[in-house]
Each structure stands twice: as C-alpha cells, then as structure tokens.
Amino acid sequence: MFKCKNCNTEIHLQPGGVHAETLIVLCPCCHTVVEASSCYGFGPVWPACIYCGDRLVAELKKTGPYRDNIFELCILGEKVPFPLSDQLRKENYKRHFEICDLVIELLRERNIC
Secondary structure: OEEOOOOOOEEOOOOOOOOOOEEEEEOOOOOOEEEEEEOOOOOOOOOEEEEEOOEEEEEEEEEOOHHHOEEEEEEOOEEEOOOOOHHHHHOOOOOHHHHHHHHHHHHHHOOOO
C-alpha cells in the first residue's frame, strides 16, 4: 500500500502485479508522484511501469540490443511515439527518472492521470 503525502489517498497495488524494474505510482486524486523506485544498481532499470492509482497507464520498455538504447512507450496498452534526446538516450541508466518524468508529463497533457 502507498499513501499520498499530499492528499492522504491510499493506493493498493495487487501483489505480484508489478513486474518492472522501475516503478512510478501517481495519486489518482491530486496526480502527484507517490512512489518512485528502481532496482538501479542491481540490474536493468527498464521496463518502467507508471501507475495512476492501481491502474497501469504506461510502460516504457527497452527494445532491441542492449547497446542500441531504443525505447518503446505504451500508454494504456497502445504504442505511442516517444522521441528522446541523444543525451537522455545515451545516459538512460543515470537519468531514468528524468525519462519517466517526461512520460508523466505526456500523460498529464493527455489527461490520462
């Protein structure tokens, strides 16, 4: 269970439902980040899953060979274009939360969270 520090909303994710190395949980009421965690340092940081409450709204997956740094973004199960700057693409392991912030901003622009 997660609890939003901004509005006290409780969020319950189903056990075993999260299979990502990076996890972002957004409050469904006030849309702030409630949880941002990663296994960085203990393995790959991708895929990243972004939840709005207990609903999976986006997944950022690394596709192709390790060295190519090619990413695929799915919002509500559909692939969407997600261009990354060369800087972010090259330093994706150091800046994975910055990349996730870009996805969150895209979700907010689309009124998904």
